[in-house]
Amino acid sequence: MTTTATTDPPLEGAADRRRWLALAVVMTASFMDLVDVTIVNIAMPSIKKDIGASFSVLQWITEGYALAFAAGLITGGRLGDIYGRRRVFLLGMSGFTLASMLCGIAGDPHLLVAARVLQGGAAALMVPQVLAIVHATFPAHERGKVFGMFGAIVGLGAVSGPILGALLTQWNLFGLEWRPIFLVNLPVGIAGLILGRKYISESRAPQALKLDLVGVVLATGGLLMFLYPLTQGREHGWPLWGHLCMAGSVLVFAAFVAYERHKTRKDGSPLVELSLFKVKSFAAGIGVEVAFGIACGIFFMIWTLYMQLGLGWSPLRAGLTGIPFSIGVSVAAGISVQKLVPRFGRKVLQAGAVSMMAGVVLYIWESRHFGNGIQPWQMALPLIVMGVGMGLIVAPLTETVIARVPLEHSGSASGLINTTQQLGNAVGLGLVSVAFFDVLDEQAVAQHHAGQAFADAFRHGMWWVAAVLAVVLALMFALPRKAAAGTAAPEDAPAEPVQEPAQEPVAAH
Known part of the structure; x- marks a missing residue:
């Protein structure tokens, strides 16, 4: 999607203060979106118990959000280019806040799914504007610092989401059970709308693509x-x-x-620039994005159900168990981009896939070895290994995938990568039916043997995750050996020195 700004460089004084307040608003919106994904998983068992949601409805609560978000991402970006980033951002934030309220008051599982779909569609309007607003508000020499802040927000969202979800569910504030995980967005969203109207400057693309x-x-x-x-x-x-x-x-x-x-x-002005797929490394990279999203979609759903419905852990205990995983992701992501990828290229991503597979296999072994008496500290090792592997992949993946994409198509390529990440996640959540629920012994669950039944289904699902990660590893061999975003050289042509533009990070969801 186009991110060309039409605004002049920010002024000093009052204008300088305004742009930093505008940055605070869009960063808060990004944080709200990131947390809303991870916060829901930990509350799934409580939602099932409170409103009688079936397992398929639980899948749709997350799958519907991911599908609506993915379907609207590119169109949301183009709407901002045409009608104004500030206007579409505020529209998306309004919809996201309203949908959060509807999620929080839903008394029927199908109404909750519908509200989540609305929330995902609103996020598709809001999120693509964030980096475009930054691009239009800050001069090039300051964007590196700003994008570094976004990296910190992504890491903070990954770590705090499950813990915040666990606390809000565990505390049962005002007897509302799981509902505060959605209602907490209301004061944040309202404040963001008020401040966004006041401090975010309007911008459009001079030659936006059509819808x-x-x-x-x-x-x-x-x-x-x-x-x-x-x-x-x-x-x-x-x-x-x-x-x-x-x-x-x-x-x-x-x-x-x-x-x-x-x-x-x-x-x-197609929705998808099909000529991008003529670049072999990009086509393979899109395959990596989809397959990786599938693996994550399966893992995070079955992991939550295993800990809470199988092992009988509280939301807080399950949420705290994931801390080693989040730390592993954050640490490895920083090291991979700054130290490893410039030196070793795609081998870092391949090492990440191998590490994740090793962590999955170790987790399967521990689940079988320790049985239903497994403790959170015993899960720490496989989770750290998996987290490190994920960190080695997610941080440098986008730049590696678009390394040989022509510069004039880099915006479209980034938008398509964001979309395929979400599509992969939605497909993975759909596959939970086959990888997990299809082998779950519901008779054993009914006879109060849920621990063994969920553990068996968890191990079966984890083998699916390992198999998909093997596909990810195989596809990575088609990625460029060294990522040099913006080179746009043919795959078999000798590399020539080029002036690389400032690249902005693609917000991971």
Whole structure:
């Protein structure tokens, strides 16, 4: 998506104070979005118990958000370019705050899913504007410091989300059970709207691409045709209509590709720039993004259910158990970008995939060895190993994937990477039906043997995670050996010195 600013460089004095306040607003919005993803997972068992949500509904509570967020990301960015980043950002924050309230007061599981879909769509309007507003508000020499702050916000969101979710659920404030995990967004969102209207300056792209609503409908329709029967099929005994629907999704995706080619010829503003896939490393990188998202989608869902429904741990105990994982991610991410990737290139990402697989296998062994008596401190080692592996992947992945993409397409490539990350996560959550729930012995659960049943299903799901990570590792061999974002050299051409533009980080979700 385009991030070209039309505003003049910020002035000194009062204007300088205004832009830092504007930065505080957009960073708060980013933090709110990041926390809202991780905060929900830890509350899943409480939601199931309180409003009688089925396992498939639990999947849709997170899957619906991810799907709506992914489907609207690129379009949200273009709306900001056309109608104004400040206007669309405030619209997205308003929708996100309203949807958070609806989530917090939902008394029916299906209404909660609908509110989460609305929340994901609102986030798709809000999040793409954040970096564009920064780009329009701060001069180039200050953006490095600003993007460093965003990195800290991402790390803080990853660490604090599960803990905050655990505390809010455990405290049962005012007898509201899990609902404060959503309602906490209300005062933050309202304050952000008031301050954002006052301090964020408006900006637009001088030559924004047109909207591709047909492309959005086709892509979203194809994904729903695949994910809905995948998620609901187990509860209905895997009916014929589900298999036909998933097969039909292939035809819809084919129609999407055909329309995108037509859109490219017609006005040069397709939803997806298909020419990017002619770059072998980018095509493989998109495969890495999707597969990695699938692995994460499966792991985080089954991990939470295993600890709380299987082992009977409280939300707080489960949330604190994840601290070693978050620390591993944060530490490894910083080291990988600053020290390792400049020297070793894609080998760092491959080492991350191997480390994650090793952590998964170690976790499977520990779960079997210690049984239902396993303690949080015994989980620390596999979680640290997995966290380090994830940190080695997530921080440098985007720059590595777009290393050989032509500079004029770097914005589109970054937007597509963000989208595919979320799509992979949504697909992974859908696959939980097959990887976990399909092998969960519900009869054993009904006979008060939930611990063993959930442990067996957890280990089965973790083997799925290991298998998907093996695919991630294989695809990484097609990435450039050394990431040099902005070079745009052909894959087989000798590298030439170039002037690299300032790159802005892609906000991970």
